[in-house]
Amino acid sequence: MSINKELSYREFMQRExxxxxxxxxxxxxxxxxxxxxxxxxAKELYTPISFExxxxxxxxxxxxxxxxxxxxxxxxxxxxxEAGMPMETSYTISDILINRVDVCNTEEQLTEIxxxxxxxxxxxxxxxxxxxxxxxxxxxxxxxxxxxxxxxVRVQEIADELGLTPQYLSKLFKQEVGMTITEYTMTxxxxxxxxxxxxxxxxxxxxxxxxxxxxxxxxxSCFRKHTGMTPKQYxxxxxxxxxxQDDKKPKESE
Numbered sequence: 406m407s408i409n410k411e412l413s414y415r416e417f418m419q420r421e422x423x424x425x426x427x428x429x430x431x432x433x434x435x436x437x438x439x440x441x442x443x444x445x446x447a448k449e450l451y452t453p454i455s456f457e458x459x460x461x462x463x464x465x466x467x468x469x470x471x472x473x474x475x476x477x478x479x480x481x482x483x484x485x486x487e488a489g490m491p492m493e494t495s496y497t498i499s500d501i502l503i504n505r506v507d508v509c510n511t512e513e514q515l516t517e518i519x520x521x522x523x524x525x526x527x528x529x530x531x532x533x534x535x536x537x538x539x540x541x542x543x544x545x546x547x548x549x550x551x552x553x554x555x556x557x558v559r560v561q562e563i564a565d566e567l568g569l570t571p572q573y574l575s576k577l578f579k580q581e582v583g584m585t586i587t588e589y590t591m592t593x594x595x596x597x598x599x600x601x602x603x604x605x606x607x608x609x610x611x612x613x614x615x616x617x618x619x620x621x622x623x624x625x626s627c628f629r630k631h632t633g634m635t636p637k638q639y640x641x642x643x644x645x646x647x648x649x650q651d652d653k654k655p656k657e658s659e
Contacts, residue, residue: 439481439523440488442530447523454519455512470515471506477519478502481526489533490526491544493551493593498525500600542567543581546574550590554597557617560586595631598624602640609636 435450454473462472482499486492502522509515539547549563563586564571578586594616601612613624613636628636 435523436480436484439527440484440530442527442533444524444527444531447527451520451523453516455516467510467512467515470512471509474506474515474519474522475503478506478522481522485526485530488530489544490529491539491547493547494529495526497596498529539581540577542569542574543578546578546586547582550586550593554590554593555616558590591627592631594618595628598628598636599632599639599643602636603643609640612636 438446463469482495564574618624
């Protein structure tokens with residue numbers, strides 16, 4: 406069936422069955438309320454996603470809800486980034502919530518996550534807008550660290566990019582974030598390694614190299630310091646394939 410033919414058919418069936426999408430303006434107003442930290446208005450505009458009453462993205466009701474909620478999470482994350490939430494924070498929260506969506510099996514569980522999503526983001530935006538937000542220079546610094554997480558970036562390079570002295574930038578970052586730029590960067594690199602060990606099939610050696618650690622022993626040492634485990638131990642505990650057959654787990658050296 407061509408796109409035009411299926412489009413006409415679906416529009417007709419949705420009108421007949423009352424399964425129309427939410428009004429565009431109301432959606433924009435809802436996302437705007439969330440990204441501005443207006444919890445009261447966001448609650449007024451919130452429309453729960455359910456088995457009925459939303460566009461059909463899958464014949465399976467649970468999967469259909471999941472698709473709609475994942476889209477909602479992605480949109481909220483991006484609206485909040487545009488409104489000043491640090492990119493990495495917003496995307497990491499969305500990753501956490503989408504992972505929770507992935508393992509849900511009931512309408513009630515999915516509805517709760519959908520509600521939790523907009524409340525979590527709205528409250529965080531409230532904090533940002535109440536004066537607890539990072540300054541512009543620190544936000545830009547966080548973005549530069551995130552964008553260069555896999556190839557590394559020096560404090561001097563960040564300072565040059567922002568038109569600041571390294572000393573001033575380091576002091577400002579420590580005051581607002583609570584740790585040095587080096588400590589923050591290492592924390593984020595280890596978090597990236599954790600995700601790769603959980604969800605990819607790269608070996609620890611490949612991950613350490615990809616994240617620009619000077620050697621595999623250096624990677625193991627830093628990883629153990631932050632997690633209490635070696636990369637191999639972490640993989641054995643958390644790799645997604647552990648839920649399947651044990652003999653499918655990759656073999657790698659420590």
